[in-house]
Amino acid sequence: MDTSLVNFAQAIISGILLGGFFALASVGLSLIFGVQRILNVAHGAFIVLAAFVTIQFSLVATPSLHLNPLASLGLDFMLIGGLGVCVYFLLIRRIENSGFEAPLLATFGLSVFLEYIIQSGLGPIPSIDPSHGQGAQAEHQIYSSTSLIVGPLFVQEPELISFLIAIIIIPILHLFLSRTYYGKAIRATAQDWLAAEFSGIDIRKTRLLSFALGSALAGVAGGMFAFTNSVTPLLGDTYLLPIILVVIILGGVGSMIGTLIGGFVVGLLLSFSELFDSSYLFRFGFQPDVGYLITFLVFLIVLMVRPNGLFGKGVVK
Amino acid sequence: MSLSINSLSTSYANLQVLWDVSLHVDKGEVVSLIGANGAGKSTLLKSIMAIIRYRNGSIVFEGQSLKGLYPHQVVARGIAYVPEGRRLFPSMSVEENLRMGAPRKCEDLDSRLDSVFSLFPAVNARKKQSASTLSGGEQQMVAIGRALMTKPRMLLLDELSFGLSPKVFERVLDAIEETNHLGVSILLAEQNSERALEVSKRAYIMENGRISSEGKSQELINDSRVREAYLGIVD
Ligand SMILES: Nc1ncnc2c1ncn2[C@@H]1O[C@H](COP(=O)(O)OP(=O)(O)OP(=O)(O)O)[C@@H](O)[C@H]1O
Ligand SMILES: [Mg+2]
Numbered sequence A: 001m002d003t004s005l006v007n008f009a010q011a012i013i014s015g016i017l018l019g020g021f022f023a024l025a026s027v028g029l030s031l032i033f034g035v036q037r038i039l040n041v042a043h044g045a046f047i048v049l050a051a052f053v054t055i056q057f058s059l060v061a062t063p064s065l066h067l068n069p070l071a072s073l074g075l076d077f078m079l080i081g082g083l084g085v086c087v088y089f090l091l092i093r094r095i096e097n098s099g100f101e102a103p104l105l106a107t108f109g110l111s112v113f114l115e116y117i118i119q120s121g122l123g124p125i126p127s128i129d130p131s132h133g134q135g136a137q138a139e140h141q142i143y144s145s146t147s148l149i150v151g152p153l154f155v156q157e158p159e160l161i162s163f164l165i166a167i168i169i170i171p172i173l174h175l176f177l178s179r180t181y182y183g184k185a186i187r188a189t190a191q192d193w194l195a196a197e198f199s200g201i202d203i204r205k206t207r208l209l210s211f212a213l214g215s216a217l218a219g220v221a222g223g224m225f226a227f228t229n230s231v232t233p234l235l236g237d238t239y240l241l242p243i244i245l246v247v248i249i250l251g252g253v254g255s256m257i258g259t260l261i262g263g264f265v266v267g268l269l270l271s272f273s274e275l276f277d278s279s280y281l282f283r284f285g286f287q288p289d290v291g292y293l294i295t296f297l298v299f300l301i302v303l304m305v306r307p308n309g310l311f312g313k314g315v316v317k
Numbered sequence B: 001m002s003l004s005i006n007s008l009s010t011s012y013a014n015l016q017v018l019w020d021v022s023l024h025v026d027k028g029e030v031v032s033l034i035g036a037n038g039a040g041k042s043t044l045l046k047s048i049m050a051i052i053r054y055r056n057g058s059i060v061f062e063g064q065s066l067k068g069l070y071p072h073q074v075v076a077r078g079i080a081y082v083p084e085g086r087r088l089f090p091s092m093s094v095e096e097n098l099r100m101g102a103p104r105k106c107e108d109l110d111s112r113l114d115s116v117f118s119l120f121p122a123v124n125a126r127k128k129q130s131a132s133t134l135s136g137g138e139q140q141m142v143a144i145g146r147a148l149m150t151k152p153r154m155l156l157l158d159e160l161s162f163g164l165s166p167k168v169f170e171r172v173l174d175a176i177e178e179t180n181h182l183g184v185s186i187l188l189a190e191q192n193s194e195r196a197l198e199v200s201k202r203a204y205i206m207e208n209g210r211i212s213s214e215g216k217s218q219e220l221i222n223d224s225r226v227r228e229a230y231l232g233i234v235d
Helices: A003-036 A044-065 A069-093 A101-121 A157-179 A179-189 A193-198 A203-228 A235-251 A256-273 A291-304 B041-048 B072-078 B095-100 B109-117 B138-149 B166-181 B195-200 B215-222 B225-230
Strands: A147-150 A153-156 B003-011 B015-025 B030-035 B056-061 B079-083 B154-158 B185-190 B202-207 B210-216
Touching: A003 A044, A003 A157, A003 A235, A044 A069, A044 A235, A044 A291, A044 B056, A069 A101, A069 A203, A101 A179, A101 A235, A147 A157, A153 B195, A157 A203, A179 A193, A179 A203, A179 A235, A179 B095, A193 A203, A193 B072, A193 B138, A235 A291, A235 B202, A256 A291, A291 B109, B003 B041, B003 B154, B015 B030, B015 B041, B015 B095, B015 B138, B015 B210, B030 B041, B030 B166, B030 B195, B030 B225, B041 B079, B041 B154, B072 B079, B072 B166, B095 B138, B109 B138, B109 B166, B109 B210, B138 B166, B154 B195, B166 B185, B166 B195, B185 B195, B185 B202, B185 B215, B195 B215, B202 B215, B210 B215, B215 B225
Parallel strands: B030 B185, B030 B202, B079 B154, B154 B185
Antiparallel strands: A147 A153, B003 B015, B003 B056, B202 B210
16 A cells, blocks of 8 residues: 555544544533533643542552553542532532533632642643653553554554543433433423422432532543543643643534544544644744644534534433 | 312512412312412412422312422322423333323333323324324323323313314313323313313312412303403403
8 A cells, every 4th residue: 555545544533542532531521511511621630630530540550450450440430420419519500500610610629729739739740651752750650551463554552542531431321311211301490490300300409410410420530531641630621621622512512422522523633733744833933733723713613604513412312 | 179279379589479478279170260360270289299399378289289399200190290391301202101191110101101092192193203202182182191101080181272273172181081080180280271160060270379369160151251251252
């Protein structure tokens, strides 16, 4: 195969896999935003916190208990889901009916708080896989990702795993929302919470459920994030949150399948933009990595044409 | 007595809207609540449903106070509510809207659905359709159906006639009378409907947040002051 064809095929594979991870990282926020109209801007910090949990788990449990580091995903799900429950009771519940701004500011404060704890309380974060560079010494190597190589193409194992988790979890979430009583009650609460309440639905339960579930999914995404990136405390805000917002807005807020597709779109944009020779942009002072630039440009153009995203109607459908 | 309200006062923030309202509905009765725009009819129904908290007075249903409950708990006590403007879940199908009225564990779900469909055959024909695509009359029927899915012993109806042609309103009133014959007590709030007075046994007239008169519907219909002010009939 000639190189440009190989590069093209590789960009598709990497983009789809990366997109799966972005969808996984976004779907919890899409659920919370769609149901409660709460833009939880601490979602990125939740993911980084889970990544930190997975790294610590791997440092402790893998050598001494001989557990696969991937077992930490269950822990992430429960811990960050539990964090979601606490945040819901202590913070969100008191302000959720008071418009859009109060929850936005409150979760922004929460995000700063969590990042401060991660940064100063938990110290420098080692990397699970030393091939990511900074951090761990060789003796800290607890997980080395294997690459699956098919002819000229390759796939990183953790990327494949997070892709598989995304394409399993997101359709299940879609079925949960469209088929089960609690799923429908969550959608009813999203569409008209007062009507839900006088139809006999306990909206305190449905809101808690969606906030906890959305947070728990951030936990799973954070666990996978630790396997493919070297994690720094502020990555939630500088890298993840902007991409997550693009994904859920492109996919349509509250649409789970839309979020999956939005993830693929952004993943492909980022991986294809690496194919372009961007060195000339350097002369104008741009970073050589133009992926972000292209992604946000496409995002803005889509919003000009379709303000509710590619598939969205605004709330959980 | 099914529902009894004593000296109820309700306020929005600092604005007092209901003043010393007392009203009762006996078991199996149809009672109408008549009043002009802004008289406070909706506020009274919302107070019963615990959508608005009230300061003074009491609301008692089947011998138990409803104070301090959440709306879904009032529903669980046996009161259902059809609000002004229907408030269906727009992105859900008709059937899903109805499903939301029933509790999570509902053994007789199918028979509840069947009784709504037999009351409103027009709804049965549209059960897979999204609620936002229904006509006003169909939406009203689904809103009543959703309320009936809770299997209430008392039904609160706010401005049923709104936006309905006289013919469809008649159809809806027939369904309400049919429901009443099955033993459900009815409180019907209407702005100025002679028809509401005709289907009810007793009625209350509300003015500026107070009950200004009450009595047998037949007597109120014949009262010239009521005819002029609320039925728009000048003798
Ligand atoms: N959310 C609110 N906040 C403040 N005031 C309100 C609110 N809702 C109603 N009011 C006021 O309370 C009074 C009674 O309103 P209510 O809706 O109960 O009247 P109504 O009898 O149902 O009228 P209509 O026939 O127009 O529906 C009105 O003066 C209205 O302006
Ligand atoms: Mg009203």
